[in-house]
Every structure is written in C-alpha cells, then in structure tokens.
Amino acid sequence: MHASELDYALPEDLIASEPLAERDAARLLLVERGVGPTADRLVRELPTLLPPSLFVVNDTRVIPARLRAEKSSGGKLELLLVRRLSEPGASERWEAMARGLKSLREGAVLRIGDALTATVVGRRAEDTVELVLRAVHDVSVEAALARVGELPLPPYLRREARPADDERYQTVFATNAGAVAAPTAGLHLSARLLEELAAAGHTLARVTLHVGPGTFLPLRSDELAEHVMHAEHYEVSEDTARAVREARAAGRPIVAVGTTVVRTLESAAQRDGDGAWQVLAGTGETRLFLYPPADLHVVDALLTNFHLPKSTLLALVMAFAGIDPVRRAYAHAIAARYRFFSYGDAMLVR
Secondary structure, three states, rough: OOHHHHHHOOOOOHEEOOOOOOHHHHHEEEOOOOOOEEEEEEEHHHHHHOOEEEEEEOOOEEEEOOEEEEEEOEEEEEEEEEEEEEOOEEEEEOOOOOEEEEOOOOOOOOEEEEEEEEEEEEEEEOEEEEEEEEEEOOOOHHHHHHOOOOOOOOHHHHOOOOHHHHHOOOOOOOEEEEEEOOOOHHOOHHHHHHHHHOOOOOEEEEEEEOOOHOOOOOOOOHHHHHOOOOOEEEEOOOHHHHHHHHHHHHHOOEEOHHHHHHHHHOOEEOOOOOOOOOOOEEEEEEEOOOOOOOOOOOOOEEEEEOOOOOOOHHOOOOOOHHHHOOOOHHHHHHHOOEOOOOOEEEEEEE
C-alpha cells in the first residue's frame, strides 16, 4: 500500500478546533467491517449498539510536554518532549524534538523558565535529541514541568492551549502520565457514559500506551513499508490480560477505544501452544505499524475518531475495517459534515 492511497480532500471547516460542551454528545458513524457506513448515531448511544462487551481504554495522561527554552546566547527554542528514558526524579533523561536541531551542540545547557534546565546529551535520531532535565528547585521534574510546561495541542488546531484544554484534552480515566498527545477516542467517554455502559452489562479494562508525536506526524515515504514509527512505551496489567482471556472464552466482543489500544493489544499478543492468539501481561516499547493487508488478532470492534490524511492511524483503521469501506465511511462523514480529528466526532467499526 502507498501513502497516496491514504489521501483524501477535507474541507478545512470540518476540522474541530474546540470540544463539544458534553463529551458524549459527539456524532457516531456506524461502520460494518468489510462493508462500510450503515447509520448515523450518537456516542451516548454506545451501550445499546453492541452486545455486552469488554471495552479496553488507554489510561495514559498527556503531560505538559511543550517547553519554551532559552539558549545561553539568549536565542529562543521550542522543545517537545517525546518520551522519558529514565526513572522519574529531580533529574531525568528525555528524548525531545526541537526546531533548529543543528544549533544544539552536545553539552549545551538550555534554561526553561525558572524551574528547569536541559542539557543536550546528543542526537537520538534525525529529528530528536537526548536531554537531561534538571529541576532548579528542590522538586521533581514532574512538578517543574507542571509549572513551566504547556499542553501540546496538535498543530492542526492552529491555536494555543487554553485552561479548558487542561481538562478536555484528557480522558476521564487518564492516570498514568507520559503521553504527548491524547488517545482521542477516549475523550468521548464521560463518567455518565461509563456508568451506563456498566449498567448495560459491558465491562472495562485498561492498558497504557504513552502516545508519541507519531500520532500526528505525516508519513515520510510513499512506501508504507519504509516508514519507521517512533517508539512508544506500553503496559498491559495481569488484570487486563485476564479480562481479555475471559471475554474471549465467554464469546464477548473486545472493543478497542482508539487505535492506541489496538496497537497495545496487538503488541502484547502471542500465539499459545494451540496456535490461538493471547494477550500477555507486561511492559515494553512498540514501533508496531499496522496497515493493509495486516492481520489483527485481538480486537472485534473499534471506536475511533476521524484521522488525518496520509496518517498511520488511518492506515490502521483500513487494516481493521477494509480500504474501500473506510473510504466510503470518510466520504459519507464529509458529505454529512461530521467533525474531524482530535476534538471531532467518531465512528464505531464493528
């Protein structure tokens, strides 16, 4: 498959720059795997749209990863933290992206407000550097980031983060800090909707995948096989692995709330002695890139937002639902004026 096959024309006014007043008020396009769109509904109808299922959510929390730094020369620089490379503390090693990487020499010290310094250790990749962040005062780096960092809204929103985004660009179950972008399908689930899902017989399990910048970076080659994903840390608890096994044994569907959950479960899946795919508990780093004609082994249904053209996320949805069915779904969504991207509407592929 080529990246050009993931392209589509989107009217700019369909990009949602603000969240709706209520999380579960978004529109929901029902899509049948291998077929295409079947009905226009609302997210708050989810409890009645599936038989009793296991909903798996990503409980990562977006950190204030956007940093405005100052060089010793007085020049300004913007950093985006990508992932932590060491244990939490008053000094931490981080991988970061930055504009003007060529000007960052090994050993250079950057000042970030009155709370942090960043020492350049070296290059990690073509577009990232390794830094040592140190809290200036007697606090943790996490506390210092809360003081001087900013929420890294996706660039397509074309606006600065506002105080309201601190709550709305987080899921209601966000507990494990480490992401630089939200698992956006989960933004639709309100506390009320979670209660209604439980009352309808659905159960909930959690995984963690700290979403990196690859979620909104474009593909760099038209050949999808040549694209290398940014590494992302994931965790699957024994409770979640057991919940997936038990749901499978009982014939209950596994519903991934977002593409990050699909990638986490697929990264943690292995064949057992009978050849069946099982999700194993554990932690790790994943660069898994799913695109047609990849086989997916764990998930039965997918709740997901509408994704950027030529993106790895759109490729994953096509791997799950089929290329032409997803194209028909996106054409319908555009014609029906659904809202797109992080703060937009959603579709349920089942």
